[in-house]
Amino acid sequence: xxxxxxxxxxxxxxxxxxxxxxxxxxxxxxxxxxxxxxxxxxxxxxxxxxxxxxxxxxxxxxxxxxxxxxxxxxxxxxxxxxxxxxxxxxxxxxxxxxxxxxxxxxxxxxxxxxxxxxxxxxxxxxxxxxxxxxxxxxxxxxxxxxxxxxxxxxxxxxxxxxxxxxxxxxxxxxxxxxxxxxxxxxxxxxxxxxxxxxxxxxxxxxxxxxxxxxxxxx
Numbered sequence: 001x002x003x004x005x006x007x008x009x010x011x012x013x014x015x016x017x018x019x020x021x022x023x024x025x026x027x028x029x030x031x032x033x034x035x036x037x038x039x040x041x042x043x044x045x046x047x048x049x050x051x052x053x054x055x056x057x058x059x060x061x062x063x064x065x066x067x068x069x070x071x072x073x074x075x076x077x078x079x080x081x082x083x084x085x086x087x088x089x090x091x092x093x094x095x096x097x098x099x100x101x102x103x104x105x106x107x108x109x110x111x112x113x114x115x116x117x118x119x120x121x122x123x124x125x126x127x128x129x130x131x132x133x134x135x136x137x138x139x140x141x142x143x144x145x146x147x148x149x150x151x152x153x154x155x156x157x158x159x160x161x162x163x164x165x166x167x168x169x170x171x172x173x174x175x176x177x178x179x180x181x182x183x184x185x186x187x188x189x190x191x192x193x194x195x196x197x198x199x200x201x202x203x204x205x206x207x208x209x210x211x212x213x214x215x216x217x218x
Contacts, residue, residue, distance in 0.1 A: 008041045015055035016042070019071055022057050028075040032083075036105035037071055044130065045096040059209075064116040067211055068096040069158060075102075077156055080179045080191050080205065083108050087153035088135075090171065092142035093213065097123040099158055101132045110134040111149050113142045115214050142213060145171045152176055160187040160210035169200060181210045 020037045028034065043054035045068055050060050059067045078099075083089060085107030094100055094114035100123075103110045112134050114120040120139040127134065136149060142157070143165045150171035157168070157180040168178055172194040181187030189205040 006041070006044050008044070012041060012043060012055070013038075016040075019055045019057060023072050023075045026057075026072045026076075028072065028079050030075075030079040030106075032106040033075050033078045033102070036078075036102045037075060039105060040098065040101050042068075042071065042098060045098040045101075045126075062096045062119070063122065064118045065211070066095055066116060066119060068098050069210075073208060074099050076205075077158070077179050077189070078102055078106060080189075081154040081156060081177055083154060088149070088151075090146055090149070090152045090155040090168075091134075091158065092145070092155065092168070093158035094123050094137060095119060095158060097127045097132070099156070100127060100134060100137075101130065103156070104132045104134065108154075111136045111138075111146050111152070113138050113140050113146065115140065115142060143167065147171060154179070157181065157213060158210070159213035160184070161213040164190070164192070169194070181208050185209075 016038050020034045023037055024034055043051045046054050046060055057070055057072050059070045062068050083106050087108050089103055089108040089110050091112040094112040100110055100112050124137050145167045151173040152171055153173055153176050155168050155178045160181050172178055174194055176194050178192040181189050186207050187210055189208050191203050193201045195201055
């Protein structure tokens with residue numbers, strides 16, 4: 001899935017600057033998020049056969065029938081979380097680790113769950129080689145979250161969910177935000193803010209396409 005020899009050239013860096021401009025034009029304005037897109041070598045997170053496509057604003061296949069999300073989507077979801085440095089963020093679906101790296105770059109303390117064993121093993125090893133060290137990276141069922149580390153300032157779901165899992169709502173701090181794409185063929189991006197123990201505010205942010213969020217372990 002990832003290169004054994006990883007090179008980040010000035011050509012790659014130039015392409016990242018252009019990619020950040022595209023993401024900004026599409027509506028992402030958070031400086032820290034755009035800086036992360038400019039900094040992180042996205043081609044490291046993809047199969048070498050896709051290297052030439054790494055800085056297009058598109059999703060691409062990775063291992064285990066999953067995808068690396070479109071950079072705009074990564075930026076948009078991260079911006080919706082309104083992360084402050086040191087915030088505890090739970091990521092559901094580690095995948096390639098690109099979104100994880102973006103969360104680390106913007107200053108989050110990241111807790112991440114991956115359901116695909118193959119991806120979990122590769123990505124855990126790979127992220128540490130790049131110097132990104134989430135507080136916790138776990139193989140497990142994302143629908144259940146990580147209650148042992150709750151509450152979280154934010155939760156980001158990086159796959160399409162047919163419904164909003166109640167355990168994730170329960171693991172939000174008061175004032176915490178859950179960003180989740182909900183739907184079957186096409187998903188609606190939803191942000192839920194926990195106002196009190198029992199009161200949640202919900203807002204919709206347009207349509208996206210994600211691979212499905214899978215239940216249960218392999």
